Every structure is written in structure tokens, then in C-alpha cells.
Amino acid sequence: MIPAAGLGTRFLPATKELPKELLPVLDRPVIQWAVEEAVASGADEIILVLAEGKEALAAHLRPDLPLERLLEERGKTAELEAVRKAGNLCRVTVARQAAPRGLGDAVLCAAAAVGDRTFLCMLPDDLSLAQTPVLRQLWNAHEQLGTSILALMRVPNDQISRYGCAEIAESRGKLHRVSGLVEKPPAAEARSDLAVMGRYVLTPAIFGALRKTQPGALGEIQLTDAIGSMLEGGDVWGVEFEGELLDVGTPAGWLATNMRLAREHPEFRNAVASAGTAGRS
Numbered sequence: 001m002i003p004a005a006g007l008g009t010r011f012l013p014a015t016k017e018l019p020k021e022l023l024p025v026l027d028r029p030v031i032q033w034a035v036e037e038a039v040a041s042g043a044d045e046i047i048l049v050l051a052e053g054k055e056a057l058a059a060h061l062r063p064d065l066p067l068e069r070l071l072e073e074r075g076k077t078a079e080l081e082a083v084r085k086a087g088n089l090c091r092v093t094v095a096r097q098a099a100p101r102g103l104g105d106a107v108l109c110a111a112a113a114v115g116d117r118t119f120l121c122m123l124p125d126d127l128s129l130a131q132t133p134v135l136r137q138l139w140n141a142h143e144q145l146g147t148s149i150l151a152l153m154r155v156p157n158d159q160i161s162r163y164g165c166a167e168i169a170e171s172r173g174k175l176h177r178v179s180g181l182v183e184k185p186p187a188a189e190a191r192s193d194l195a196v197m198g199r200y201v202l203t204p205a206i207f208g209a210l211r212k213t214q215p216g217a218l219g220e221i222q223l224t225d226a227i228g229s230m231l232e233g234g235d236v237w238g239v240e241f242e243g244e245l246l247d248v249g250t251p252a253g254w255l256a257t258n259m260r261l262a263r264e265h266p267e268f269r270n271a272v273a274s275a276g277t278a279g280r281s
Contacts, residue, residue: 102220130243
């Protein structure tokens with residue numbers, strides 16, 4: 001499940017008409033990077049939670065037969081292959097979020113589509129750079145423990161206030177049993193240096209917890225609050241994942257991610273090198 005109903009205000013005016021999830025990272029949009037990670041982690045269906053006006057996200061992930069025919073007629077083999085790949089990654093289902101009422105509400109909007117299944121949930125604002133996809137690492141932990149699983153990352157003490165922070169009851173190597181969650185605590189009050197990142201495995205119990213969660217600031221229902229309430233009835237674990245999550249949810253992060261990946265890409269590295277010397281005398 002991918003919540004993608006946000007307004008993309010950090011990227012305005014670029015996102016006035018274009019959803020931020022369709023901004024390109026190298027040769028494909030952010031949403032495709034996210035779906036490819038999910039598919040590589042074992043997903044065979046994607047549930048997109050969309051707001052009105054963001055239908056182009058689902059369209060990108062579905063076949064476009066007229067475009068494919070045109071590319072085939074013109075002998076654009078590489079482009080045809082890329083378009084077919086984007087439109088046939090997996091089955092796509094759309095759920096609607098009527099108003100921007102927070103991440104927790106977005107997840108709850110997918111309840112009917114998810115049903116009684118345990119599911120992967122990811123925010124597309126971070127791109128996974130890992131030998132084993134971050135979502136797959138979480139699913140492996142779920143298969144071992146049978147609980148909801150959070151993606152955890154150690155951050156410097158002066159940065160923990162930017163994230164949700166996990167309080168830890170016990171640790172087994174990279175696995176940590178969570179005893180509490182605090183959203184953006186002051187550094188002096190943080191119970192650990194483990195930040196909660198935008199990847200989850202959630203059991204169906206999350207929907208009952210969300211229905212009982214009261215709106216907080218700005219009338220938003222927070223996913224962190226609902227997961228915290230689940231701790232009263234059972235365990236929740238986190239995985240201190242291997243690899244990196246690269247920011248594509250802010251203009252500076254999106255640009256830095258493009259530059260970093262371009263330097264490592266056989267097709268684009270020369271363009272980046274040339275741009276670095278342009279204008280010098």
C-alpha cells in the first residue's frame with residue numbers, strides 16, 4: 001500500500017499540476033521506483049491511496065496500448081520496452097482519500113482493498129538503496145516474528161527531533177521490540193537514537209487501531225499514534241535495516257539523489273561530469 005494523496009507543497013510550483021510522485025529520478029518517476037521496490041520485495045498488487053486529481057499515478061502503472069503501438073511502428077525498441085515494463089509491474093488498485101487528514105487516515109482509506117491481509121506499506125518520499133530492498137528486510141522479519149514491523153534507522157542525537165522515535169524494550173541484533181513511539185521528541189527527551197522511517201509491515205489490526213485514534217494537530221490522524229496503541233494488545237518489532245533510504249520528498253533531497261545516482265549510472269555519469277566543468281575557463 002502506497003499513500004500518495006499528498007499535495008506536494010514542498011515542490012510548488014512544479015507540482016501545481018504534476019504530482020510530485022511523477023517527478024523523475026534519472027529515467028523513471030518516483031512512483032515507479034517505489035513500486036519496483038515493492039515488487040522486488042514480493043508484492044503482486046499495489047494499492048495506491050490517491051486524492052482527486054492524481055489519477056496520472058495509476059495511469060503510469062497501467063498499460064498504454066496506443067503509445068506502445070506507436071513506439072512499435074516507429075521502431076523505438078528501447079522506449080517500447082521501458083513503457084511496457086512500467087505498465088506491467090503488478091496489479092494496481094486505487095483507493096481514495098477525500099481530504100488530507102494525515103497518514104493514518106490514508107492507510108485507513110485502503111482498509112476495504114486490503115481486507116484481512118497483512119500488508120507492506122511504504123512512503124514514496126524515500127528511495128531504497130540496498131542489496132536487499134528495505135521492504136523485503138521488513139517482510140523477512142515479519143515471517144520470523146509474525147508481528148507488525150517498523151523500519152528503524154540510527155540517527156545523530158541532534159537530528160532525532162525530525163523523526164518518530166522508538167523506545168526499545170529488548171534487542172536481538174538488528175531486531176528491536178518496540179515499547180513506545182514518540183513523534184519528533186526534543187533531543188533531551190528521546191528514549192533512543194532509533195528513528196522510524198517510511199517503511200512498514202502492518203497486520204490487519206492496524207485498521208481497528210486507526211478507527212479508534214483521535215485526530216491530532218490540524219485534524220490529522222497519525223499512523224504513529226495508532227501503532228502506539230497496538231502495543232497495548234501485542235508486540236510490535238522494528239528492523240534496523242541495512243542499506244540507505246535516499247530522500248526524494250524535498251527539492252534538495254530529490255536533486256541530491258538524482259546527482260548521486262547519476263554519478264553511478266553508466267549512461268548518465270559522463271553528463272554529470274561534463275556539467276561539473278561547464279562554464280570554467
